[in-house]
Amino acid sequence: MPVISWRDQMSLDYPPLDDEHKAFLEVVNQATRDLHEHNLPGIDAMFEACYDYVRNHFSLEEDVMERINFPDIDAHVAAHQQFIQNIAEFRQAYEQAATKGKKIDIAQKTVAFLSVWIIGHIISRDKMLKPYLVRLRNLPPRMSY
Ligand SMILES: [Fe+2]
Ligand SMILES: [Fe+2]
Secondary structure, three states: OOOOOOOHHHOOOOHHHHHHHHHHHHHHHHHHHHHHOOOHHHHHHHHHHHHHHHHHHHHHHHHHHHHOOOOOHHHHHHHHHHHHHHHHHHHHHHHHOOOHHHHHHHHHHHHHHHHHHHHHHHHHOHHHHHHHHHHHHOOOOOOOO
């Protein structure tokens, strides 16, 4: 897989989300390098980073969508859920693979999936938040009780 570069087209002009998207692109790029070297501990780290991304990034993004009253939130959350399911299936197949060759084969499929998914999701779905994110600038800071 080629290394993915950040493009302005991916920007939401909202650094809390943009920075996490950039960090996840780097996770995918690092996994691509690890695959070239058949570095399985690197691939294990990629799966862990996927779970971190799902836990931290999706919850932040879904919280932001609620705050800005994003109208298409249900379909977007469903896309996140589908991704969680995909990753769980790749992880299970990877864990169950009996040989290093099979693990590398599954890791290749996983990295190919991630490379396509992350760009497609940012450009087609996350990008839809951009016009609504200006509302955040006009809201008071979030309070917790
Ligand atoms: Fe998203
Ligand atoms: Fe996102």
